[in-house]
Amino acid sequence: MKPFLREKIPAKLSEIPEYTAYEAGYLVTGNAGWRNIRPVINKEKCVGCLQCYLHCPDGVIFKKDGKVDIDYDFCKGCGICKRICKPGAIEMEAEK
Ligand code: SF4
Ligand code: SF4
Structure with missing residues (x-):
């Protein structure tokens, strides 16, 4: 599937697609090996x-x-x- 321009910006969150990358655009190998910090989401915030x-x-x-x-x-x-997270719900933590 090729990327395409939408006619309008989605008005509702439910109209935003499930993923931001289309299938052919996904990385094919895991790259976490060179990450030394990771984002952790606080679901409460x-x-x-x-x-x-x-x-x-x-x-x-x-x-x-x-x-x-x-x-x-x-x-x-x-x-x-x-x-980018204004509510401060994401913290970067050291990889263990
Ligand atoms: S740190 Fe956050 S913005 Fe960067 S690749 Fe990971 S999830 Fe995406
Ligand atoms: S930017 Fe922050 S508040 Fe918004 S969805 Fe992401 S983690 Fe949640």
Whole structure:
């Protein structure tokens, strides 16, 4: 499936697709081996605004139960999601 332009910006969160990367655009090998910090979502603070989901450069944040979750197999630990999260629901923690 090729990327396409939408005629209008989705008005409702439910109209935003489940994932930000289309199938052919996914990374094919896990890259977590070189990550030394990882984002951790505090579900209590998360308001489900989807800003992290929309800004993650690798499309590894996905919608789940009205909030979001992270695919750690492909997250590179860049921290953009933490910076974009206004409610402060994401903290970067050291890999163990
Ligand atoms: S930006 Fe923060 S509050 Fe919004 S969905 Fe992501 S984790 Fe939740
Ligand atoms: S740390 Fe970077 S790659 Fe990982 S979920 Fe956040 S924005 Fe995406």
